[in-house]
Amino acid sequence: MIKSKLINAIPFVFSLAIIFIILYLLDTFQPQAQQKKYQENHLKVFVERSNQKVTQLYAHSQGEVVPKQQVELKSQVxxxxxxxxxxxxxxxxxxxxxxxxxxDDRDYKLEVIQREAKVAQTKQNLERVKAQARIAKQELAELGRDNANALARGLPQLAHAEAEVKAAQALLQKAQLNLSRxxxxxxxxxxxxxxxxxxxxxxxxxxxxxxxxxxEIMEVSLALNGNDLAIINIPIDYYQEDYNQGIDVELSAELGGNLLKWPAKVVRAGGQFDTRTRTLNVIAEVKAIKSLPQILPGLFVTAKITGKQVDNATVLARTSVRPNNRIWYVDNHNQLQVTNINPVQRNNEFIVVTGLADNTKVVVSSLVAPLPGTAVTAIYKEQEEIAQIDAKASDIQISDLTSVAAVSASKTP
Known part of the structure; x- marks a missing residue:
């Protein structure tokens, strides 16, 4: 019976032996995992190099063109x-x-004739009064009355006659003036x-x-805030009598897809601040130039006013400036760093700053929770633009090839 049990256990023992042999072979000849060297994944950021230079500042505003001289023509008669x-x-x-x-001047011509007749009549009367005054003077002299009063000598009559002549002449001049009008x-x-x-x-x-x-001359009223006034560096009571000594302004307007430009000069300030906006209006004059289209009243124009120049200034993209006038930059060890800058002027696209070292690699891409010392890979903005241009060119070429292939397929019978 024991012998029978041993014979029955032989297949089970044989199976266990085969399993152990297979496990041993798998453990002995198993493939070894290939070890790779760890590479740190750096954050990629777009940067542009700062370039210090003498920078011309401009103040920008808008306004409506109005005539400097305009009159309401009215009838005087x-x-x-x-x-x-x-x-x-x-x-x-x-x-x-x-x-x-x-x-119609016929009534006024008749009035002139009447006034001329009146002048002639008063002159005739004046001569008669003068003659009477001379006769009275002679008679008084013959009578020895040297102390005779003015009435006896005909002086009041003479003054009255002379006044009548002047009055008639004035009425004649008025009639002639009405005729000319x-x-x-x-x-x-x-x-x-x-x-x-x-x-x-x-x-x-x-x-x-x-x-x-x-x-001959048009005007544009341009509203400027305190920063703009500091840029063009003028007093609030600015007045320049000589047009050529005014501040240069470039006026522009887009009409029918064409950008038109006119040179102008800021010649004076408006004389008061706007109580609502707290801005000061300055007046720019535009003289007519035969080689340029006539600028017309009512046209809304954009003004670019020449301001002062700033030495050692840097022009940066607006996106590079972070809150509290800070910028992130990449140092010589390819690590993120942060520093403060001094903004001089900013607009929707650019900002002019001072106090930034030359050739600084300024980060222009957005950053999420950046930390100083973070290792990064700097990609220059010029490289990004070149890559975009190449990608567009590739898209155009692929599109052209697809179109050619489609044409060829359509021609294949």
Missing amino acids: DGRITYVAPELVAGGHFAKGQTLLKI TVVVAPFEGVIRKESVSIGQQISRNSNLATLYAT
Whole structure:
């Protein structure tokens, strides 16, 4: 019986032996894992090198163009309009001294004739009074009355006659002036902004005829805050009588996809601060230049005002400046560091700073919870732009190849 049990256990023992042999072989000949050297994964950041130089600062503002000289043309006499110049329309150009309209002058000519007759009459009366005064003087001398009063000598009569002549002459001059006012002439060279006249229209004194403005000089009022005033470095009561000595300004406006520019000069300050915005308006004048398009009233323009120059300044991307006027930069050991900067001027794209060493690798990419001393890999912004250009070029080439392949496929029968 024991022998029978031993015979039955032989397969089980044989199986265990095979299992142990297999495990031994697997343990002896198992593949060894390849060990790789640990490489630290550095954070990649985009940087740009700082470049110290003399930097020109500009103040920026906007404003509406208005004429420096504009008048409301009014009638100085009553009457019916008999002539209107072809240029007396909205947008019409006229020259200085040009006749713009005429008023019926017949009544005024008749009045001049009447006044001339009155002058002649008073002069005749003056001569008669003078003769009477001479006769009275002779008679008094013959009678030996050297102390006769002024009335006996005819002096009051003579003064009255002379006054009547002057009064008649004044009325004649007034009549002649009214006659001349029946012809309305342009006071300067310019453009008609609006008009309200027509031939045959009856007008009265002080009737509005037209609005004219001179094209020689236009003005733009530009609002500046305290920082802008510091940049252009002018006093708040600035006034420059000589146009050529004013502060340079470049005015620009986009019309129909074209960018138009005009040179101008800041010649004076507005004289008061705006109580709502606390800004000071400065006035820029634009002189007409034949080689440039005429700048028109109502046009909204952007102004670039030349300010002072700053030595050893650096222009950085706006994204490189962190809160509290700090920047992150990469040092010579390729580690992140932080420092403070002194901003001089900033806009939506750039910031001008001082106090930054030359050739500093300034970080322009965004950082999440950065720490000084963090190891980084610096990628220059120029390399990023080149890579983007190459990627765009590759996309264009792939697109072109795809189009060629599609055309070829369509031609294959």
